[in-house]
Amino acid sequence: MKISFSAPSLPKSGAIAVGVLDDRKLTPSAAELDKTAGGALSRAIKASRFKGKKGQHLEVLAVAGLEASRVLLFGMGKAEELGDTDLDEVGGSIVAKMNEAGEKEVAVYVDEIKGTAKTSAERAARHAFGARLRGYRFDRHKTKEEADSKPSLSKVTFMLEDHADAKKAYKPLDKVTEGVFLTRDVVSEPANLMYPETFVNEAKKLEKLGVELEVLDEKDMKKLGMGSLLCVSQGSERPPRLLIMRWKGGKGKDAPVAFVGKGVTFDTGGISLKPAAGMEDMKWDMAGAGVVLGLMKALAGRKAKMNAVGVCGLVENMPSGKATRPGDIVKSMSGQTIEVLNTDAEGRLVLADALWYVQETDKPNVVIDLATLTGAIIVALGSETAGLFSNSDELAGRLTDAGKAVGEPIWRLPLGETYDKQLDCDAADMKNIGGNREAGSIVAAQFLQRFIKKDVEWAHLDIAGVTWSKKDKPTVPKGSTAFGVRLLERFVTENYEN
16 A cells, blocks of 8 residues: 655545544535535535544545545544544544545545644654554465455545655654564464564564674573573474564663563463463464564664664474473573473563573663563453553653553553562472462563562563454554554653654
């Protein structure tokens, strides 16, 4: 789907989309079109329940005086309440409506509007961002498909006087989109095609953007004493990898911000085998690593003026004669020993060594990890909000604000000594699960905190409930959401580049 920006003109074919504010107030372009159409738009609005509220739409077909096939009126709500996510969702909803109608092209008019905090150029760029996000589709493995089920829309043109500035404002957003799409791609791929080695191959494509790569194989990790990560992979024929990506866009003396992702490319549960029903979903148990990969592409693509390091612990968790058994004791890179009571609590074992490694080698002051870590977080927060755990109130607040700004909400849950004691173990320094089913997400976060050094600000995002969507949303088609890429990109922009 092609996105472009142009000076206003009446199209001779395709569809038109134009905004209406709350209480049926026409924007200047809508009023001009209504005049050209002899009041047809006003009459259609009057005869409908369309009020111009956020998320409302009204289609008017074959409008007299216009050569366009249809006019889509989209509700904008109150001008003073229009935020980034509202603007993004307008663009996404237009794409969805045009595909439903079978349109190939649409011209979207964007006006200067009193009371809004953003210029028409800034709003057009956000509309375009949302449009492209919604236009994503993972269909590379389809060989046959009915024409009516394929997206029809191939071109979206945003019409405004300040089109040059809109194009300029859209450019960095488009780079973020490319990062989001990379994450959606790798998370959507089946496990027979996306495994540690092929994930690394995807990362190697970022070198042309200036990202420096380091890859540790099984032999390297054994030398470093990464027994925690390696115990997860030892039952699989697929060898593990530790992927390190470094973006050096800031000053050489500045410590990097570290992002660490769980990359279990398929999770059977190991010897603690999962139930068969729904196990196919475990191809996306590497979504944390997928988010880190997409984030690094976004930051490098727009030449972020900061230093970042992304670390992905990549393994496949399989049962076999070589697999780790419940009750086995392993030694992590930190020197701490772990009794593995449940081999399906494997993500924390992978992250333990990945977190320690990045703190030892890159000396970050801030470490943020992402993982589809626990089913318990879905019970607690459902599929709309990710779980947040942190040892820093300030860091937690900054992440929460970034999530609100981009429509990726996170909710902070507690940490504490009482929860941590559930990990105490008679046979080793700790066990990898608590003693009962209570507070499973919190206990998992407490486990990770044992591998965070005292002087490091740390946050853990449990994205198990938000990584995959079973229904379409305005800017997120059903499937892989890439939840976290936009959140962390905004977090970086607001806290490390301004």
